[in-house]
Amino acid sequence: MRNFWIVVAVVGAATVALKSAGPVFLGGRELPALALRVVELLAPALLAALVAVQIFGGDRELVLDARVPGLLAAALALLARAPIVVVVLVAAAATALARALG
Amino acid sequence: MRAALPIAPMSLVFGVSFGVLAEAEGLGVLAPIVMSATTFAGSAQFAAISVLETAGGIFAAISAAVLLNARYAPISLTVAPSLGGALPRRLLESQAIVDESWAVAQVGSGRVDRRLLIGAGLTLYACWVGGTTAGVLGGGLLGDPETYGLDAAFPALFLALLIQQLGSRRALAAALAGAGLALVLVPFSSPGVPIIAATAACLVGLWRR
Numbered sequence: 001m002r003n004f005w006i007v008v009a010v011v012g013a014a015t016v017a018l019k020s021a022g023p024v025f026l027g028g029r030e031l032p033a034l035a036l037r038v039v040e041l042l043a044p045a046l047l048a049a050l051v052a053v054q055i056f057g058g059d060r061e062l063v064l065d066a067r068v069p070g071l072l073a074a075a076l077a078l079l080a081r082a083p084i085v086v087v088v089l090v091a092a093a094a095t096a097l098a099r100a101l102g
Numbered sequence: 103m104r105a106a107l108p109i110a111p112m113s114l115v116f117g118v119s120f121g122v123l124a125e126a127e128g129l130g131v132l133a134p135i136v137m138s139a140t141t142f143a144g145s146a147q148f149a150a151i152s153v154l155e156t157a158g159g160i161f162a163a164i165s166a167a168v169l170l171n172a173r174y175a176p177i178s179l180t181v182a183p184s185l186g187g188a189l190p191r192r193l194l195e196s197q198a199i200v201d202e203s204w205a206v207a208q209v210g211s212g213r214v215d216r217r218l219l220i221g222a223g224l225t226l227y228a229c230w231v232g233g234t235t236a237g238v239l240g241g242g243l244l245g246d247p248e249t250y251g252l253d254a255a256f257p258a259l260f261l262a263l264l265i266q267q268l269g270s271r272r273a274l275a276a277a278l279a280g281a282g283l284a285l286v287l288v289p290f291s292s293p294g295v296p297i298i299a300a301t302a303a304c305l306v307g308l309w310r311r
Contacts, residue, residue, distance in 0.1 A: 003160045004129045007150055011167040012140030018171050020196040022178030028186025031179070034308070039180045040212025041304035044273045045280030046173065047205060047264040049300030052281035054257040057288050057296070070254025074261050084262045085108040091258030092112075095251030 066102055070095030106222035109202050112255045114229040116144055119247040121237020124151050131238045138234035142227055143200060146170040149293055170294035176301050177204055184216045198223025202256070205263040272306055279303035 031039060055071045056062045073094035077087040117138065124134035129151065141147055146167040153163040178196055181204065185192050198220045207219035247253075268274050280303035284296035291299075 004133050004154065007154070007160050007163050007167070008133050008137040008140070010164050011146065011150055011171075012137065014164075014168045015141045015143055015146065015171045015174065016193075016197060018168075018174040019178055019199045020193045021175045022180070022182035023185040023192040023196040024189065026179070026182035027192060028183060030183050035179075036212060038304050038307040039176075041273060041276035041307045042176055042180055042301060043205070043208055043212060044264060044267040044277040045300055045303035046177070046297070047260045047267065048277035048281040049284035049297050049303075050201065050260045051257045051264060053284050053288060053296055054253070054260070056285060057293075060291075061289050062285060066251070067254045067257070070251055071257060071261065074254070074258035078262055078265055083108075084259065087262045088108050088112065088255050088258045092251035092255040095254035096249060097251075099248065099251065 066095045066098035069098040106203065106206065106225035109206070109222075109256075109259055110225050110229050112252060112259075113144075113202070113226045114233040115247055115250070115252055117230040117233020118237040118240070119233075119252075120144065120147055120151075121234040121239075123148070123237075124234075125238040127151055127155055129154075134238050135231065135235050138231045141167070141171075142197065142230060143171050143174070144230070146294075166292060166294065169292065169298070172294065172298050173301060174199060177201075180204075180212055181214050181219065184214050184219070195220060198227070200226060202226055202259065205260060208263065208267065210269070272309070275306045276303045279306060 030036075051071070055067045056064070070091040074087050074091035077090045082090070120138065121134055124137075125131065137147055137150075149170050150163045150167040153166050154160070158166075177199060181196065181199060185195050187195075195216070200223065203219050203222035203226055204214060206222050207214040207216075209215045209218075264277060268277060280300040283303055284300040287296040287299050
């Protein structure tokens with residue numbers, strides 16, 4: 001499919017450019033103090049958004065489905081101070097179980 | 103390598119499912135593998151083929167994927183201080199950035215560890231491209247990855263890494279604002295937009311401590 005090759009080429013080039021934007025233009029330089037205060041909050045803001053959208057996001061709607069028990073199981077595992085591997089496995093197992101039962 | 107251990111198997115299965123899906127769409131064997139090798143960003147690749155699947159044009163497919171990957175611009179800013187050296191080297195090393203490698207490489211105060219980033223990035227890259235290859239060649243032997251609850255695995259990882267980030271009140275505020283902004287926007291915008299908009303939450307950093 002010729003059209004798909006166009007998608008592959010354009011998306012690939014755009015992604016390479018987006019990922020390299022910071023390192024290419026800033027190099028190994030430090031960010032100014034004010035920018036650093038903003039940038040250090042990018043991780044919590046983005047991680048929280050990814051969790052929220054990947055659990056509750058549907059096709060232009062918010063949904064409650066088998067992913068929610070997975071998130072709850074992950075939260076419980078984190079409270080029990082389980083290692084990350086266990087947290088991830090517990091979440092997948094809870095969602096798989098909820099889906100199998102539902 | 104060790105940092106990527108919890109997520110490498112997930113990435114492999116995810117890669118297989120991308121390969122299976124792309125092959126089933128009639129997109130050929132080589133093109134999906136080339137896409138995984140050059141784009142190396144799961145959600146954008148899935149978005150592109152799902153737009154094509156629903157008879158969207160190539161422009162719609164490209165914009166959906168690029169919009170989803172726009173978050174890598176601000177992410178790459180946070181990585182910039184950790185990647186030094188000549189331009190080609192910075193360009194190459196920055197390609198190790200994906201959500202998961204960036205998240206596991208966090209060492210506090212918004213900094214990432216270069217070796218963790220590259221180690222995790224390479225591991226995930228091998229799993230992703232290898233999985234895609236297995237998927238387009240092996241077909242649907244594995245079945246639907248959602249049966250294994252795979253769609254809850256990545257958010258669980260992000261939740262675990264998020265909790266390590268919540269050391270200050272401002273970090274907590276940024277996390278709540280980011281999640282809230284994203285959720286509010288989901289019903290009203292195309293995929294990718296909520297996540298990019300959520301990056302605006304880090305502007306709470308401009309408030310006085």
